[in-house]
Amino acid sequence: MDKSLLNNNEYSWCFACGKDNPSGLHMRFEIDDDKCTAYFTPRREHQSYPGRMHGGLVAVLLDEVTGNYLFAKEGKPSYTAKIEIRYRQPLAIGEEVVCTGRELKRKGRMVEMQGTICKKDGTLLAECLSKMMIVDETPQPSRKLAAGEGEEE
Numbered sequence: 001m002d003k004s005l006l007n008n009n010e011y012s013w014c015f016a017c018g019k020d021n022p023s024g025l026h027m028r029f030e031i032d033d034d035k036c037t038a039y040f041t042p043r044r045e046h047q048s049y050p051g052r053m054h055g056g057l058v059a060v061l062l063d064e065v066t067g068n069y070l071f072a073k074e075g076k077p078s079y080t081a082k083i084e085i086r087y088r089q090p091l092a093i094g095e096e097v098v099c100t101g102r103e104l105k106r107k108g109r110m111v112e113m114q115g116t117i118c119k120k121d122g123t124l125l126a127e128c129l130s131k132m133m134i135v136d137e138t139p140q141p142s143r144k145l146a147a148g149e150g151e152e153e
């Protein structure tokens with residue numbers, strides 16, 4: 001893996017997994033041969049209707065667990081080009097879920113990924129099919145941020 005990627009300070013600001021992002025989800029991952037797994041417990045600040053996680057944030061869990069699998073396998077970033085989500089049951093606030101990302105197939109740099117979110121008893125809550133494009137570039141912060149603008153006072 002290109003070590004300069006991991007030394008890129010901006011990675012620690014990822015909304016889903018960045019350790020320095022105070023508003024982030026702070027997801028952590030386990031990588032196996034064929035999948036990435038993350039355990040996550042939705043908190044009150046993540047809810048939409050009372051007691052259930054916001055659908056946009058459910059999408060973040062799916063996007064991140066699939067993206068992280070590719071990042072670990074390829075040692076390069078990949079960008080989400082398309083994501084389709086089926087929300088089957090609500091994710092309950094306070095109840096831990098298991099997120100899993102797997103590769104289905106690829107053509108060139110475009111990889112088709114599958115993501116699932118299940119209860120600990122295996123009940124399927126949400127799933128996605130996505131297309132992610134592997135890129136060779138190192139993502140750069142916006143010019144404003146690089147110039148020290150856009151930071152909170």
Ligand SMILES: CCCCCCCCCCCC(=O)SCCNC(=O)CCNC(=O)[C@H](O)C(C)(C)COP(=O)(O)OP(=O)(O)OC[C@H]1O[C@@H](n2cnc3c(N)ncnc32)[C@H](O)[C@@H]1OP(=O)(O)O
Nearest residue numbers: 006011063064066067068071078079080081082110131133
């Ligand atoms: C420790 C840290 C951990 C870090 C771990 C972090 C994990 C992070 C996971 C979160 C990931 C994100 O949120 S990423 C952020 C959200 N996503 C983005 O910002 C992506 C924005 N879009 C783009 O940048 C671009 O559209 C790309 C890169 C996706 C594609 O652009 P491009 O490279 O110019 O490619 P382009 O010429 O358009 O297309 C190339 C080929 O792909 C096909 N193609 C392009 N888009 C699509 C599509 N949606 N569906 C089907 N096919 C497509 C084209 O038809 C073409 O086929 P052919 O003609 O060659 O056959």
